[in-house]
Amino acid sequence: MIWNPGDIVRVPYKTGEYVAEVVENHESKLLVKVLAVTKFPTQGDLHTSYEVDVPLFHQRPALSYQEKFMVPVQSVIRYNGAIPDYKESLKNALEREMEKLKKMSAWAQRCLVELENIHKETFTNAK
Template identity: 35%
Template sequence: MLYRFAHKTGVYGVSIVEEQNNQILVQIEQVIKHPKQGDLHNPKATENVFFHERKALSQFEKRYTSQSQLKAFNEDPLPYVESLQLAITKLEERLQEKQDEHARRSLENLQNLKEDYAIQYKEKFN
């Protein structure tokens, strides 16, 4: 069974691997929303900040969380790589509409990430 799990600025489909007391170990199965790029403490800022390149959590990566962090999974289940490609495409489309410096730098980061993902998952990312 899959659950919706938000981690930092990304959202993922996860399965439960193990439950211990109040801690639940979840495994990443798909990407619903790719993490935002840039400085999370200064959204939209591009000057005098460290503009972070944020990768999505990897396929099968595990994280501890609490039950309250898991939500109903209301997405179509997709293979991880397909879901990652879809999440990147959606984020790129939103950024291309904005046409500001933050969007431009975010798109540059995403281009670099797609190259990394292509090596990691041995798939071409458009």
């Protein structure tokens, strides 16, 4: 697909995703600028998922409004919807990510309770 300056696209970047405008086409890469946030970046060390005791637990903010970055052409998807307000999209993406983590935390706690019950039933009554 040929991308032209002014095209509106959806772009994954690092661990987030954005609605962006194509600024320049450099054959295999596009220079785009951020218009909205669709997925807030993942926090922590990406190489050791779900670990908190790591040398550097990364805090990743979303890219700023109109921040420019290069992205491989093959990762770009045309965006056909209304462009959300940046601040509102940032707030929504951040709150979705927080809600997802809260649900994961509640799920992990429930799993731990069930595993502890299984452990108790299996090894307390074992002969």
